[in-house]
Amino acid sequence: MAKPSSGTVNPHSRTGVRIVVAGDQGSGKSSLIITAAADNFPVNVPPVLPPTRLPEDLYPIEYLSPSSDTSSRTSEHSDKVAEELQRADTVVLTYACDRPETLESLSAFWLPHLRKLEVKVPVIVVGCKLDLRDENQQVSLEQVMSPIMQQFREIETCIECSACRHIQVPEVFYYAQKAVLHPTAPLFDQESQTLKPRCVRALKRIFILCDHDRDGALSDAELNDFQVKCFNAPLQPSEIVGVKKVVQEKMSEGVNERGLTLTGFLFLHALFIEKGRLETTWTVLRKFGYNDDIKLADDLIPPVKLAPDQSVELTNEAIEFLKAIFDAFDGDRDGMLRPRELEELFSTAPESQQSVLGWNSNMKDACQKRNALGDYHWMLFVEFSLQWSLMTLLNPTFSMENLIYIGYPGDPSSAIRVTRRRRLDRKKQHSDRNVLQCFVFGPRKAGKSALLNSFIGRPYSEGYNPTNEDRYGVNVVDVSMENKKYLVLREIPEDGVRKLLSNKESLASCDIAVFVHDRSDESSWRTSSELLVEIASHGEDTGFEVPCLIVAAKDDLDSFPMAIQESTRVSQDMGVEAPIPISVKLGDFNGLFRKIVTAAEHPHLSIPETEAGRSRKQYHRLINRSLITVSVGAAVVVVGLAAYRVYSCRQERSRVGKVLVVVGWTITN
Incomplete structure (x- = not known):
């Protein structure tokens, strides 16, 4: 086998590759390593070699390779062998070409042993002592290794060599390094002989980014630009003609009158991989910011720095981009995206749209309406933008990452804005946030879930399904013709309050808190008012006070005796608005959602005050007056x-x- 060309410089951040050479005793391990390191066949071979650094100038890849030889002489060395194998970046398994039993040992012991140790690295199988093989038993390497490679997919490459005759010794370590720096597994499915889905998604995004005129094909000029970007060298016109000819001969749909199609682009990369030129595809992927997992490298996504009481929102530029891409994939122009269209929109992200917009099961149905069967059949743009806004609020880095995946053209940091601190909003007596988060507290069966369901347009249900973990609902609230806000309701189960408040900064992300109680149940009111005091006290203690509203749910039922007097007393004592009566069953919300947004926009108002808080403030006032x-x-x-x-x-x-x-x-x- 001829020695492969070195290719382009690999931007991989790795500074070394740890190659562990293992195999039966006398299979040629030490001779292989010494010959590679010293370029000289050893006369006296030690039984086990210490870690050996291979000379940089003998290998086309720029990383040095600390190689280690493992002994297999006795069971006493098994622990040391296991430790070395588990530290390996790649494993070279040797057998002696003149001893068939050492070849059988690979599938009988060594390869199963690697699996038992959970060593999940590329494996290079090397037949050593090629010069000693019986000339009367000439069998091709493919015939020998094909059954083993079918059984053990972790085998990356098979090669034969002779340290004594200096035959293909450098190639052994070249392929070992290549298996680490340009691995096959993330790109190609050996069993089906096809590109893996994540690789296809990445290459599709690269194709779209290079298709500047968005006509579905790479013209000669675009193909040349791609070549220069990835390999720092232009393509000659004859080379472009040659590339397209190769594709067209294999699949006619790979080339059209406009140039190389996506089908042809993917075919070329599959062809490169089949021919062992994985460095070509990896160079392309890494040039466009992908890491070894075929995901965007961390340094491509700008870090988001914010105080606990700040939040992150999409900018107008990002929302305009989302509207444009929504319209572009709305093929039938019906103003909505069906599952097939949504999947196509996210076909350049590493995962499906269910993994992107539904990245957390608690938020998967935060804004979409369901049909009678409980399925999602379409998504309007308002729902699309609501889910992006929720994702940006809760995980801005993930949001930016996925904006990049679906083709956001600008600087990722221009897609988000960090809001002003809530503490400063209170001083200025106004919040300019476009996305407001409301925590919904209350006892069991108070009507919290029914409130969230109605908020996102779901029909009222008499059934009771207890909420055991935080749940989100998000929608647009029209405060006025000119004032529209995204409101996020976060339902906090009664059992989850203690866990929430165990974090000192838990209320920092809250713009307003709502306390729901069943107005027909006195115990429900009592629990809700206790929660109000608990939250208010936590805010006073931590400095993250939040405006609060009281909601008297189930207004269609008779209230418990003394309800008005009790609620009036508590609201007056704590300095908050009187309870707002609503009936989800009757669809009477008494302007609740507008009231929530208005209270959140004026965060200096509706902040409850406890007795302890008043005493503390009075004490501080006395101290200040004295001073x-x-x-x-x-x-x-x-x-x-x-x-x-x-x-x-x-x-x-x-x-x-x-x-x-x-x-x-x-x-x-």
């Missing part, structure tokens, strides 16, 4: 002393002046 009195008294004393000194000084000057005049007059006379 002011002391300060004023001290200032008066200082000013008085200064005035006295000035007066005394002036008196002294006046007296001296008079004496001088008298003296002068006396002298004159």
